[in-house]
Amino acid sequence: MEQNIIVSVDVVLFTLSEGQLKIVLLRRERDPYAGQLALPGGYIHADKDRDSLASAERVLLNKTGLVSPYLEQLYTFSGGVRDPRGWSLSVAYYALVHESLLVPDAELRFELWPVAAVPDLPFDHNRIVDHAAKRLRDKSTYTSLPCHLLPELFTLTELQQTYEHILGVALDKSVFRRKLPELDFLEAVPDAIRQGKHRPAQLYRLRPDRRLTIFDKTV
Amino acid sequence: MEQNIIVSVDVVLFTLSEGQLKIVLLRRERDPYAGQLALPGGYIHADKDRDSLASAERVLLNKTGLVSPYLEQLYTFSGGVRDPRGWSLSVAYYALVHESLLVPDAELRFELWPVAAVPDLPFDHNRIVDHAAKRLRDKSTYTSLPCHLLPELFTLTELQQTYEHILGVALDKSVFRRKLPELDFLEAVPDAIRQGKHRPAQLYRLRPDRRLTIFDKTV
DNA sequence: GTTTGTTATTTTCATATTACCACTAACAAA
DNA sequence: TTTGTTAGTGGTAATATGAAAATAACAAAC
Numbered sequence: 001m002e003q004n005i006i007v008s009v010d011v012v013l014f015t016l017s018e019g020q021l022k023i024v025l026l027r028r029e030r031d032p033y034a035g036q037l038a039l040p041g042g043y044i045h046a047d048k049d050r051d052s053l054a055s056a057e058r059v060l061l062n063k064t065g066l067v068s069p070y071l072e073q074l075y076t077f078s079g080g081v082r083d084p085r086g087w088s089l090s091v092a093y094y095a096l097v098h099e100s101l102l103v104p105d106a107e108l109r110f111e112l113w114p115v116a117a118v119p120d121l122p123f124d125h126n127r128i129v130d131h132a133a134k135r136l137r138d139k140s141t142y143t144s145l146p147c148h149l150l151p152e153l154f155t156l157t158e159l160q161q162t163y164e165h166i167l168g169v170a171l172d173k174s175v176f177r178r179k180l181p182e183l184d185f186l187e188a189v190p191d192a193i194r195q196g197k198h199r200p201a202q203l204y205r206l207r208p209d210r211r212l213t214i215f216d217k218t219v
Numbered sequence: 220m221e222q223n224i225i226v227s228v229d230v231v232l233f234t235l236s237e238g239q240l241k242i243v244l245l246r247r248e249r250d251p252y253a254g255q256l257a258l259p260g261g262y263i264h265a266d267k268d269r270d271s272l273a274s275a276e277r278v279l280l281n282k283t284g285l286v287s288p289y290l291e292q293l294y295t296f297s298g299g300v301r302d303p304r305g306w307s308l309s310v311a312y313y314a315l316v317h318e319s320l321l322v323p324d325a326e327l328r329f330e331l332w333p334v335a336a337v338p339d340l341p342f343d344h345n346r347i348v349d350h351a352a353k354r355l356r357d358k359s360t361y362t363s364l365p366c367h368l369l370p371e372l373f374t375l376t377e378l379q380q381t382y383e384h385i386l387g388v389a390l391d392k393s394v395f396r397r398k399l400p401e402l403d404f405l406e407a408v409p410d411a412i413r414q415g416k417h418r419p420a421q422l423y424r425l426r427p428d429r430r431l432t433i434f435d436k437t438v
Numbered sequence: 439g440t441t442t443g444t445t446a447t448t449t450t451c452a453t454a455t456t457a458c459c460a461c462t463a464a465c466a467a468a
Numbered sequence: 469t470t471t472g473t474t475a476g477t478g479g480t481a482a483t484a485t486g487a488a489a490a491t492a493a494c495a496a497a498c
Contacts (some may be wrong), residue, residue, distance in 0.1 A: 450488085
């Protein structure tokens with residue numbers, strides 16, 4: 001049976017930089033659209049990849065050097081007009097990573113673009129980005145997702161600011177902190193207290209067994 | 220480029236029957252697994268289908284006669300071990316429909332099975348069903364989704380019972396009704412009052428522009 | 439006609455939760 | 469010792485919730 005469908009994965013990789021939600025874009029090496037900024041992506045290799053998640057991991061590793069950030073399937077985009085090469089199907093993923101893990105490299109030339117100002121992208125990549133940003137914002141209202149944009153250890157204030165940056169709204173400090181016992185995806189790291197110029201703050205980490213914790217109600 | 224990936228769609232079609240959430244299964248006509256119960260599904264036809272949603276609509280029409288029930292992409296399942304024919308990828312959809320639209324037909328031989336007692340299915344169809352049931356239950360806590368399991372017009376009591384059947388918990392009557400102004404996906408149909416043996420009830424319909432209304436908080 | 443049974447819909451009210459704002463605590467540097 | 473800044477806690481009025489009772493509208497029985 002001959003289907004002639006191009007099957008690929010694309011990844012929207014989010015990070016938080018300068019108080020803004022940004023995504024990773026890179027210049028395409030090959031046609032179509034060689035030289036243009038686009039999402040990291042690539043063909044699914046039936047001989048190499050266990051499943052499409054493995055394809056996404058491979059693409060992330062090859063194009064950004066990342067090993068295991070938070071990675072979740074987003075949506076599958078398909079049709080005859082999205083790629084000039086013909087009918088295509090792309091399983092889109094989105095990933096979250098702390099800025100510090102995006103190390104510039106001579107080999108890997110990627111760029112960070114604010115979600116609020118993503119340029120025109122080839123294929124239907126703008127649609128994919130919009131879809132991913134919406135998913136991230138929606139899910140951030142009731143899950144622990146934003147933790148993955150922070151470093152291993154972080155303070156409650158930093159976590160609250162992360163939620164605020166993603167959601168674009170100010171949250172109440174005492175409400176946010178009162179919710180924490182309920183949201184038991186955090187664990188305080190007793191020995192680690194961040195010293196700064198001012199009052200030191202308790203450091204927390206995301207519990208490894210709670211990488212995606214869902215809570216009812218809103219943050 | 221030769222990928223040798225089988226690309227298909229599968230649909231989990233839900234309905235509410237005898238107070239139970241059920242899905243449509245049908246006997247496979249062809250190998251592999253000819254004669255076994257499985258989800259309605261089929262290849263994506265790059266020459267016929269605008270996109271994978273169109274494939275799902277076509278499959279639903281051909282195998283169940285349904286035209287436009289609520290239909291939403293669920294998840295994409297892929298890998299080398301799910302189909303004996305080789306590396307395959309299936310874009311799974313789920314659909315909701317009122318029981319009355321599932322008309323038995325000499326041509327279309329499908330069966331209704333309670334979600335709570337789905338038999339062993341070929342491929343990874345049990346996994347797909349579980350995923351769909353979870354999605355439906357989760358989303359029913361904060362959306363208007365359950366409306367699609369009801370007929371065009373329904374009473375508030377019927378709507379509440381539908382939520383209760385899906386979620387498997389009893390809901391408070393007055394709380395449910397108080398939420399309605401907030402949940403403005405319903406519109407009362409002033410002329411239509413259902414007459415029964417007892418006090419007649421106001422009939423409502425789902426606002427056509429609010430087929431999937433999301434509300435924060437829980438039902 | 440009146441009563442009774444049943445379902446629809448609203449009201450009441452005690453309790454729990456939330457939003458908002460003010461307060462106290464701990465540190466460095468002036 | 470004072471001041472500035474960030475961390476963390478408390479108090480309260482408004483709002484939402486959960487449980488139950490009250491009221492309303494009908495058919496059928498009496």
